[in-house]
Amino acid sequence: MRLIIIGGVAAGMSAASKLRRLDEDAEIIVFEKGDDVSYGACGMPYYISGEIESADSLVARTPDAFRKKGIDVRTRHEVIAIDTERKSVTVAAGDEEKQYSYDKLLIATGARSLRLDVPGRDDGRIRSLKSLSDARFLKETLTDAYSHIGLIGGGYIGIEMAEALRTMGKRVTMIERESQVLPGFDADMASLVEDTLKAEGVTLKKQETVEAYEQGDSIRIQTDRDAYEVDFVIESIGVRPDTAFLEGTAIEMEKGAIKVDEGMETNVRDVYAAGDCALYPHRLLDEHVYVPLGTHANKTGRLLGERLGGLERTFDGVIGSMVLKAFELEVAKTGLTASEAETAGIPFGEVRIKAPSHAGYYPGAKPLHVKWVYHREDCRLLGAQLIGEAGAAHRVNIAATAIQAGMTARTFSQLDLAYAPPFSPVWDPLQIAVNQIKCHRKKG
Amino acid sequence: MRLIIIGGVAAGMSAASKLRRLDEDAEIIVFEKGDDVSYGACGMPYYISGEIESADSLVARTPDAFRKKGIDVRTRHEVIAIDTERKSVTVAAGDEEKQYSYDKLLIATGARSLRLDVPGRDDGRIRSLKSLSDARFLKETLTDAYSHIGLIGGGYIGIEMAEALRTMGKRVTMIERESQVLPGFDADMASLVEDTLKAEGVTLKKQETVEAYEQGDSIRIQTDRDAYEVDFVIESIGVRPDTAFLEGTAIEMEKGAIKVDEGMETNVRDVYAAGDCALYPHRLLDEHVYVPLGTHANKTGRLLGERLGGLERTFDGVIGSMVLKAFELEVAKTGLTASEAETAGIPFGEVRIKAPSHAGYYPGAKPLHVKWVYHREDCRLLGAQLIGEAGAAHRVNIAATAIQAGMTARTFSQLDLAYAPPFSPVWDPLQIAVNQIKCHRKKG
Numbered sequence: 001m002r003l004i005i006i007g008g009v010a011a012g013m014s015a016a017s018k019l020r021r022l023d024e025d026a027e028i029i030v031f032e033k034g035d036d037v038s039y040g041a042c043g044m045p046y047y048i049s050g051e052i053e054s055a056d057s058l059v060a061r062t063p064d065a066f067r068k069k070g071i072d073v074r075t076r077h078e079v080i081a082i083d084t085e086r087k088s089v090t091v092a093a094g095d096e097e098k099q100y101s102y103d104k105l106l107i108a109t110g111a112r113s114l115r116l117d118v119p120g121r122d123d124g125r126i127r128s129l130k131s132l133s134d135a136r137f138l139k140e141t142l143t144d145a146y147s148h149i150g151l152i153g154g155g156y157i158g159i160e161m162a163e164a165l166r167t168m169g170k171r172v173t174m175i176e177r178e179s180q181v182l183p184g185f186d187a188d189m190a191s192l193v194e195d196t197l198k199a200e201g202v203t204l205k206k207q208e209t210v211e212a213y214e215q216g217d218s219i220r221i222q223t224d225r226d227a228y229e230v231d232f233v234i235e236s237i238g239v240r241p242d243t244a245f246l247e248g249t250a251i252e253m254e255k256g257a258i259k260v261d262e263g264m265e266t267n268v269r270d271v272y273a274a275g276d277c278a279l280y281p282h283r284l285l286d287e288h289v290y291v292p293l294g295t296h297a298n299k300t301g302r303l304l305g306e307r308l309g310g311l312e313r314t315f316d317g318v319i320g321s322m323v324l325k326a327f328e329l330e331v332a333k334t335g336l337t338a339s340e341a342e343t344a345g346i347p348f349g350e351v352r353i354k355a356p357s358h359a360g361y362y363p364g365a366k367p368l369h370v371k372w373v374y375h376r377e378d379c380r381l382l383g384a385q386l387i388g389e390a391g392a393a394h395r396v397n398i399a400a401t402a403i404q405a406g407m408t409a410r411t412f413s414q415l416d417l418a419y420a421p422p423f424s425p426v427w428d429p430l431q432i433a434v435n436q437i438k439c440h441r442k443k444g
Numbered sequence: 445m446r447l448i449i450i451g452g453v454a455a456g457m458s459a460a461s462k463l464r465r466l467d468e469d470a471e472i473i474v475f476e477k478g479d480d481v482s483y484g485a486c487g488m489p490y491y492i493s494g495e496i497e498s499a500d501s502l503v504a505r506t507p508d509a510f511r512k513k514g515i516d517v518r519t520r521h522e523v524i525a526i527d528t529e530r531k532s533v534t535v536a537a538g539d540e541e542k543q544y545s546y547d548k549l550l551i552a553t554g555a556r557s558l559r560l561d562v563p564g565r566d567d568g569r570i571r572s573l574k575s576l577s578d579a580r581f582l583k584e585t586l587t588d589a590y591s592h593i594g595l596i597g598g599g600y601i602g603i604e605m606a607e608a609l610r611t612m613g614k615r616v617t618m619i620e621r622e623s624q625v626l627p628g629f630d631a632d633m634a635s636l637v638e639d640t641l642k643a644e645g646v647t648l649k650k651q652e653t654v655e656a657y658e659q660g661d662s663i664r665i666q667t668d669r670d671a672y673e674v675d676f677v678i679e680s681i682g683v684r685p686d687t688a689f690l691e692g693t694a695i696e697m698e699k700g701a702i703k704v705d706e707g708m709e710t711n712v713r714d715v716y717a718a719g720d721c722a723l724y725p726h727r728l729l730d731e732h733v734y735v736p737l738g739t740h741a742n743k744t745g746r747l748l749g750e751r752l753g754g755l756e757r758t759f760d761g762v763i764g765s766m767v768l769k770a771f772e773l774e775v776a777k778t779g780l781t782a783s784e785a786e787t788a789g790i791p792f793g794e795v796r797i798k799a800p801s802h803a804g805y806y807p808g809a810k811p812l813h814v815k816w817v818y819h820r821e822d823c824r825l826l827g828a829q830l831i832g833e834a835g836a837a838h839r840v841n842i843a844a845t846a847i848q849a850g851m852t853a854r855t856f857s858q859l860d861l862a863y864a865p866p867f868s869p870v871w872d873p874l875q876i877a878v879n880q881i882k883c884h885r886k887k888g
Contacts (some may be wrong), residue, residue: 010870040803040870043806044862046866052807087522161521275497294870295860295862295863317860318860321862323868324864325864360496360501394499394867395838397842397859400859401842404859407845414759414846415848416761416762417739418739418844419766419767420768423837427739429743
């Protein structure tokens with residue numbers, strides 16, 4: 001059995017490693033068009049800022065380490081075509097092109113950065129951050145010569161980069177097209193993050209659309225409302241699946257992402273997809289969604305390795321859990337926001353509280369903002385958002401677990417949760433908030 | 445409707461407050477034999493150590509504040525007898541005794557410290573810590589004149605007091621009868637805490653039983669194996685329900701604790717119990733258990749207030765979640781330990797791992813020890829224990845939620861949990877551990 005894997009980062013190498021452990025005989029070839037495999041992309045902002053000293057420490061395992069385990073990793077090898085009839089791929093390496101046949105094929109090419117299509121975009125000082133090569137470039141380039149950085153986009157990578165750049169002592173201007181940063185959060189919660197951005201010295205411009213870059217000694221960012229002179233631009237306006245090379249194949253896609261079944265198999269037999277190039281089922285919505293995150297890439301990659309290794313596994317899907325550090329804030333969400341529930345036409349209610357992150361009388365408690373979104377008919381928990389300087393990042397996963405279990409507000413209120421003053425108030429803030437939900441039925 | 449509440453700490457005042465909010469007309473009288481109501485007993489070690497400056501800050505609300513809300517709080521009033529036929533209680537206050545009739549009666553007397561019954565025990569320098577009065581006494585008494593403290597018992601209060609006393613610069617000798625500290629934890633996990641106790645300068649003596657105290661300038665603790673000269677002794681060998689005054693009534697008890705139904709009602713109509721004097725159903729075991737913890741007292745008290753206020757509520761029970769700070773360690777458990785599962789005759793398996801508390805490449809990661817106990821037949825999760833310098837205290841509640849939802853290892857492995865490098869590895873340590881559980885079914 002020969003498994004060919006296209007893409008050697010999270011999903012691809014997870015699949016390779018897992019299959020290797022379960023099946024000593026399978027031939028596993030990984031084609032990676034870049035230089036690096038198996039790295040923690042989420043750590044890149046901290047490498048750029050200097051908090052993580054070496055890019056090597058982001059690399060979980062080198063190509064050589066994989067080769068020693070019997071996984072044939074080939075970097076700088078780009079798959080440029082797939083023939084699903086003949087079950088082969090065409091691979092370009094240097095000037096050579098070569099065909100390889102497969103028994104099973106995993107597409108794990110991940111995503112590439114979206115880039116603005118505006119005049120003046122072709123300039124070496126306008127960049128994005130997606131690969132470890134990007135991170136190395138930014139690390140080397142952003143010397144003191146570049147003191148004012150324009151950040152386009154206020155999503156989570158934009159915010160992580162804002163923190164990194166402030167840590168480096170840069171002046172930062174962030175330009176966000178929408179009326180709030182962090183579009184995955186409700187506006188009332190996102191505004192807490194905006195307050196922190198401003199307090200940390202980030203100039204935040206919302207509801208401004210970049211219309212052009214003008215080059216000179218510096219770069220002039222021209223928006224529909226104003227203009228900003230900066231030394232360097234980092235665009236973080238989102239990503240799209242890296243699937244252009246699949247055009248013309250029989251592999252079914254939606255909005256550029258690959259459709260897979262619960263076993264990560266595409267509509268074409270023996271062709272699988274995992275990670276940031278695939279669509280995932282959303283557990284709370286009757287649809288497949290594009291949620292490019294490292295957790296899902298690792299999970300779906302591993303799961304495919306298990307399946308190919310003969311284990312019974314299916315992917316249960318995602319609910320939209322995420323957390324980021326925004327300067328001193330832990331910013332977390334899981335499940336549906338109020339605005340997502342509204343868009344989906346789900347009758348929902350919401351409660352929001354502020355509670356101390358641990359017992360108020362114990363030193364160091366910080367205000368924690370908690371918001372629950374719930375189904376108004378049966379009080380099922382649909383989503384939670386937590387923001388605070390402490391106690392949000394792990395608590396969100398208590399909520400995530402409850403939501404995935406289908407718990408109601410009442411059930412959650414009754415949970416036996418561990419408590420001690422240095423860690424929590426006697427009622428956990430999640431329970432304090434859930435207790436505000438009115439699901440009362442009067443007796444008799 | 446007149447509700448009489450016996451005991452004004454967590455359960456009693458939770459019930460009173462909740463009923464007051466739901467029912468403006470009910471007459472609510474609280475008899476508390478001590479001086480204080482509604483205080484956070486779990487914070488007392490930190491008050492003694494000086495980390496919390498004032499005992500007042502442990503008091504959530506004063507008697508006067510309750511009175512302003514229309515709750516008739518009477519401190520230094522001890523209920524000494526109950527007549528369930530005539531629906532009245534006898535209350536002693538100073539030299540007076542008086543009868544009060546009730547429509548509904550809540551017994552929320554909590555627990556008292558167990559004390560050793562050994563020669564020489566009657567000495568003002570041999571104390572325990574249960575009430576805020578005890579805490580005040582210890583705070584005032586443990587001046588520099590007392591430099592070496594004997595701690596009898598290595599349960600969670602003993603360990604919290606060990607930390608408090610070391611913070612105060614005291615020499616501490618801890619004597620534990622059993623072969624491990626923290627009897628609620630498995631020995632392999634408890635040993636991590638023992639290592640920390642020793643590293644923090646606590647002299648730990650295990651498998652030694654105190655046989656006598658001998659008084660002199662100092663106190664000589666005589667055990668079955670050795671003897672220790674100390675200046676002061678704090679016994680923390682557990683508590684028992686404060687129910688002696690119920691002897692001879694029709695109220696059913698078991699091992700001194702009050703049996704209640706799912707609505708916290710005793711076998712005697714209109715008589716309820718909540719908090720540390722009551723037994724709770726264990727969700728994973730087919731029995732009622734005695735688990736005196738503040739979380740349950742608050743929960744059952746509030747629930748009773750809701751029921752008396754006309755809401756439909758039942759208590760779902762407990763699973764044994766707890767967390768404590770042991771010097772720099774977060775020490776947490778939920779559900780069944782391996783030894784508890786064994787005692788209960790449940791066929792179980794266990795896995796144990798050590799993982800970084802967050803992404804290894806991000807500064808500040810600490811080793812986190814995670815142990816899962818699971819049902820060997822269906823891989824249902826039964827219990828988790830987490831110990832580490834970071835990331836244990838809230839993660840245990842992710843496990844607690846999963847266990848209470850009846851999740852299997854497989855389901856847990858698939859949970860969409862939020863991740864970012866400063867907070868977690870890409871696979872949460874709980875998932876890394878659960879992935880070690882072999883619940884594989886081979887396909888076909």
